[in-house]
Amino acid sequence: MQKMNSKGAEVATPTQIYEDFVPSSKLVKEEHSDTLHLTLPGFKTEQMRVQLTETGILKISGQRPIGQNKWQRFQKEFPVAENCDQSKISAKFENGTLHIKQPKLITSSVKKDKELAATEAENSPAAKRQKTSLRDEFSKQENADINTPAKEELKNSSTKTSEQTEAKNLAGKKLPADESSSSSSSCSESESESTDDETTGNASCLAASLKKPRKVMKMTLVALSVLGIGLYVANVMKSANEAEK
Structure with missing residues (x-):
């Protein structure tokens, strides 16, 4: 598109020159959320754009003028964590730093609460009684396995003793001769x-x-x-x- 001067003559528009800029970034992981910090000195809020794709990718881009027909621009992509609640992602630009907060679906405190509840359930009287009953059952089974050979040996010994006694009794009787x-x-x-x-x-x-x-x-x-x-x-x-x- 050509610009027109006051006399109606066309004036050539100079070509814009873009300078690519790579901002420094830092991801801070906390108990309830992860926060991405991008350092963007000289930028304003209206000069930046934050997008979330369907595949869970954060696209952050921006551009600002730095001189006559000269612009500074950047574009970066960051994957969103699996346990992130994408519907609650928020962005805030303050003091030259862009803060993108990514809340978690399952926080560490929830995990700890679940682990604590599981531990309490294991230590409950009902669970202890169940463990005791299972332990007693295993002990009975082990004792039965141990005592079975002893009982068989005792039975065989008793049989042999009775046979020997009977043989002695027969030997003690006088046969006709x-x-x-x-x-x-x-x-x-x-x-x-x-x-x-x-x-x-x-x-x-x-x-x-x-x-x-x-x-x-x-x-x-x-x-x-x-x-x-x-x-x-x-x-x-x-x-x-x-x-x-």
Whole structure:
């Protein structure tokens, strides 16, 4: 667009020269909000523009004249924090510094309150009773696992003891047998007695052993006597028959 002078003649507009400026910035994180500080010396509020994009980017730009046809300008972008409440972002220009406040959705105090509430809930009587009951249940289970092998061993030991007792009872009973077996059995029983009765047991065994040969000898003598009588009778009958002839 061309300018016209008082006489209606066209006057050429000089080309504007822009000087890019990079302002210093600082992000201060606080408990409830983060604040971005931009140092913009010489700028005025109407010479700046702050925009928030849909993608959560802060675009800050501005320009100001610094001489004839000469301008100073800047443009910077800053990402917004994830926990920032974008609907409450505010900007304030004061003493050559632009302050952009970004409130947080979840503050540290809220987190602390939640952690405190969780801690109180864990330390509540109901939670303690539940922990105690679970601990007792685990203890019972562990004791059951430990005592089960012991009970089985005790049961097996009791079974073996009863079997041994029954075997001893059967061994103590006299089975029908001859006197020699009885003497041997009494000898075995005598040997199983205490040390104080050992001499008496040995004497009994010796007497039983001496009785056995005597009985055998008696039976042998009886048999020989019967045999001799039989031979004698046969000879007498034979002699009588020969005399009759």
